[in-house]
Each structure stands twice: as structure tokens, then as C-alpha cells.
Amino acid sequence: MNQENKGKTEYFAEAVDVCVVGAGHAGCEAALAVARLGLSCVIFTMNVESIAMMPCNPHIGGSSKGHLVREIDALGGEMGKNIDKTFIQSKMLNTSKGPAVHSLRTQADKAEYSKEMRKVLEAQENLTIRQAEVTEVLTETDEAGKPAIRGVRIHTGMVYPCRAVILCTGTYLNARCLVGESITETGPGGMQRSTFLKDSLDKLGVATRRFKTGTPARMDGRTLDYSKMKIQEGDKVVIPFSYSTDPATVQIEQVPCFLTYTNEETHAVIRANLDRSPIYAGIIEGTGPRYCPSIEDKVVKFAEKTRHQVFIEPEGRNTNEVYIDGMSSSMPDDVQQRMYRTVPGLENCKIVKNAYAIEYDCISANDLKLTLEMRAINGLFCAGQFNGSSGYEEAAAQGLIAGINAAMQIKGEEPLVIERSEGYIGVLIDDLVTKDNREPYRMMTSRAEYRLLLRQDNADLRLRKYGYRVGLITKEEYDYVCYKEAEIEKEIKRLKGIKVGASPKVQEALKALGSSPLGTAATLAELLCRPELSYDKMELIDTERPALDKAIREQVEIQIKYEGYIERQKKQVAEFEKLEHKKIPEGIDYDDVTSLRLEARQKLKDAMPTSIGQASRLSGVTPADIAVLLVYLEKTTVEKR
DSSP: OOOOGTHHHHOOOOOOEEEEESHHHHHHHHHHHHTTOOOEEEEEOGGGTTHHOOOOOOOOTTTTHHHHHHHHHHOOOOHHHHHHHHHEEEEEEESSSSGOOOEEEEOOOHHHHHHHHHHHHHHHEEEEEEEEEEEEEEEEETTTSSSEEEEEEEESEEEEOSSSEEEOTTBBOOOEEEETTEEEEEOGGGGBBBOSHHHHHTTTTTEEEEEEEEOOOOOEEEOOOOGGEEEEESSSSSOOOOSSGGGGGGGOOOOOOOOOOOEHHHHHHHHHTGSSSSSTTOOOOSOTTSOOOHHHHHHHTTTTOOOOOEEEEESSSTEEEEEEEEEOOOOHHHHHHHHHHHHHOOOOOEEOOOOEEEEEEEEEEGGGGSSSSBBBSSSEEOOOGGBBSSSHHHHHHHHHHHHHHHHHHHHHHHOOOOOTTTHHHHHHHHHHHOOOOOBOOOOOOOOOOTTTOOOOGGHHHHHHHHHHHHHSOOOHHHHHHHHHHHHHHHHHHHHHOEOOOHHHHHHHHHHHTTTTOOOOOOOHHHHTSSSTTTTTTGGOOOTTOOOOOHHHHHHHHHHTHHHHHHHHHHHHHHHHHHHHBBBBBTTOGGGOOOTTTTTHHHHHHHHHOOHHHHHTTTOOHHHHHHHHHHHHHHHHHHHHH
């Protein structure tokens, strides 16, 4: 028991296996994973009305984030299923580019998304929802003399004994919202903030830092002139996020979005009032996200640009409220009114909710293992924006992994760590844990070295096996993936084995498809490599093909067309895995590695990487340092023999 708790009378609730603190996107995935793996779980929320709330943008997915949602679904998470039930517009982005960067993005009905996720939580066996503020994380000393979780205390004094805690506090911890000179000590969307947990974390030695994010105004859509904007429609044929969703169920009537732009008048209003912006007046302490800047930042940092995109996005089917994507701000109320009304279509707009900046406490994820457990405290896991990331999808991915690993630890089973070469989730967590992130981390396709292998279309082929291993994917679901994999391989082999000659029939078919005639015999696979041909189009030539599911046909086409690039990346992964599988012994004393530079030694001692691969990605650790470390490890291995 902690020293400060000695002598206190404690009132105990029924013991559970896991307590999840926070019911945002990370908390929901964490709690569902724990409960679905057969363990008892309580999820705490400051307000049950804020479960899976979208305090900022009303969409799920987008560039690289769509990959994360697909991977969450492949592992057995809930986000993809929930957005398939509650979206109002869907679009596959980057379709003019290669499949590696195709990303699904859906506009959500915010209220329905939250309501549906709450229904899922309420219906889940082993899971209890509790509206309460968690004020303390309670520990005891384990047999090895290390702090270990024993429970949490809520604001009423009640203690919930448990074996693991997952902190998913999002942007609520010591949060304050800023609109110009007006500062309100509140969480996002006017929700109550978490105040006392920070003191408990300080006592446990958990260091925190101050980050900042922001959101644009919401407006009454009836006051906007859409005739001055460009309409943005969804896809005619909708592709669902979840592998378990019947595609027929998502072919619904969609709601349009609209595109407009800022202009020089907008920028002039902003420049004239920069001294009243908390960002530039020095009022904001936290570091904001580089890749989602406020409109003030855009105007200052991209002074050469005469306009910036502004997307008008409906918040739902049953509300007039619209989201002004691209114009996040913390300007004062009166400046916001003038600024927004300079934008075409917004001249007579009426603001429902002001744009605001929000500051909050989070941790440095460098203090976590790749399992998302605190290195210094057994059984304390962390996920979501509390780890210094941004975005609903990044949060949900971390929540799922933290929930799985808390359950695996309690059950005495092998933890789940997705490698960088296996998924965007692996890239996300490795970047958070390994790199020194001084600003809110956002997932991007450019962060993934092997993005041609980590496409959103093959997430099930890559990760279903792990979902099945831990117990979140059924045997039926896993068997289908195995069948799909075998059928893809069989069809590729068939296409490579069938040659077609320059017969009149083939030449006519090629002409009809807008392709050049054959001069000599070619395999069907070679023909498929032509840019103008697709697997489905080639049915004119390949008349005796088997009947295959659309998903299988898609994989066959991608794997044949990009075979050279895919094989090259597989070789790179093989080299990468040599370093990833070269483990660093636990408890290594880097002071013994005398040839290491002082900076590298300190970085390695702080991060305590588990592999050479992870060590090589630490800032301040050079290839020369890695060479020294490899020599040392080889030497100590020989000496032990």
C-alpha cells in the first residue's frame, strides 16, 4: 500500500480484473477487448453522454487513418463496425494514385456514432460502465520490489480493486479551453475535466507534459450559402470499413459536403488580431500539432498562400449544425465572427459553438513498453491522446492493443506487439514509444517504410491471425482469411501458367479494351500488368476463369501488377527483421559499453529498447553507436558460452 494511504479507511467496490479510465475512442476499444477476452472490466467516464464522443472533426478514416481503422477491425476491434452503422458520407481517397495510399474516409453522424458505441458497451458481457472521476491510481509493492497496480479510487472515496489499469484520459486531464482572452477550465465540448488524477500520477513518478489541440467553429447550416461553394459528393459504390459488414447494407443515401476557401480579406482580419490570439500572446503553454495547425498558424507560417481550403461538413442527419474543417482557431469571439464571414458562402453565418484551443496533460510515451504498459509500474497501461498522439483512429488503435495486452498479462499469455513491417498500428506505437515526440503525433502514410505491403485492402491478410490468436476473431472469420489467402495464391499461379497467343479473338478483345495488340504469346499475368487492363476487364480474354469474390479478385490484381515492388519491399523487411529479432538483454548496463558516445548511452538508458531495431530508431543514436552495441552484445554472448 502507498505510504499516503496508510491509516485511511477504504471502502471497496467489487473487485474486477481491469479498470479503464476514460470512455473515448481508446477507452471503448480497450474495455471491449478486455471484456471480450473473458475478463471483468469497469470503464469510467466523467459523463456517460460523452462515450465515444467526437469533440473535433466529425469523420473517421482519411489518409493513413483509414488503414488504422481497417487494422483495428482485422484484429477484432469495434471502430470499423460502428462507423459502418452511422456514417452519412463515404469516400475512398487517393484513387488516382497507387493502392498503397488508398484510404477510406467517412463522414460520421456524431450523435449516432456515440449512441451506437454506448449500446455496444452496455450490451457487452463482463463490462460495466461507471460515471465517476478517477482521482487515484493505487499501487502496492510486488515480490520483485516494483510498484504494481492494486486498484483505483474515485472521487467519492470508493476503491475499485483490480489487476490492471488502462489510462485513456484523452484531452480531459487538467484541460482548459481558450477562446481569445476567455479561458475556461473544462474538457472538450464543455464536458467536466479530470482534475485530481494528475496529483496521483505525480506521486507515482509518472511525468506529464502539456500539449494543445484545437477545433473550428460549428455553425447553423441554414445560414450558409452553398451556391458559392463546390459540392463534395460521396462514392457511388460504398466500401465498408469492417470485414464483417455486408456491403449491401452501406449503399445508402449520402449527405453532401462542400468546399470553399479563405481569401486575403480573411487573412487580413487574422493578421490584424494576432496579438489577441492565445497562441501568439503567450497564453497557451502546450505544444500544438504540426500537421493540423490553426488558421492563425497557417496564415503566419504560409504567408505566401493567398487562400486555404475550408470544408463544410454536416455533423449529422438530424441537426443543422455543420463543422468548418480547416479553420481551427482560438481567436476571440468577435474576431471569429468577422474572420468566418469573409469566406465565400459564410457571409451571413451564425456560430453555434465557437472555435477553441484546448490544453491538457499527457505523458511521454517513451516511458512505455511496446505493449503500452508503463515500464516502471506493473499493470499500468496507457492509450490514446494521453500518450501524446492525436486523432480518434490513433487513439482507438492504441486502446485495442492496450486492452489486449492487459488481458494477456493477467491470463499469463504472450503479449501482442505488431511490428512496423506488419501494420500501421506497429508504426504508430513504435514511433510513440521510441521517438522523442515533442508535439501531438499524427499517423501519416509517409511514416510507414513498407506502405506498399501495409495497404488498407489487405489488413485482414496481415493481422487476422493475431486477432484469432488472442481470441477476438472467431474461427469462422479466421478460416475465411485462410481460404481467401489460398484462393489468391491459386489464381495468381493460374494466371502465370496460362499463355494466350496472337489469335484474332485475343487481338479483337485487346482492341475493344483499348490495349495494344500482341506481337507474341504472353501469359495472362503479363497482360494484367498493362496499366489499361484490370482483372475484371480481362474476362473478355480469360473466359474460363473461376468465379471469385471481389476481395480476392482485387488482391490478385494488386499482387500481380505491383509484384516487383512488393518483392523488393519483402526483401527490405527481411533485412529489417534481422535487427528487430536481435534482442537486447533485459537489464543491460549501458555504462559497461564503454565505446558508446555519451549521448547515445543516455538515450539508450532512458529508452531501454528491447531490440537493436528499436535502438536504431532512437534520436541521438547513430549507426556507429549501433555497430558498437552489436560488437558488445556478440562479445558478451561469447563470454557466456
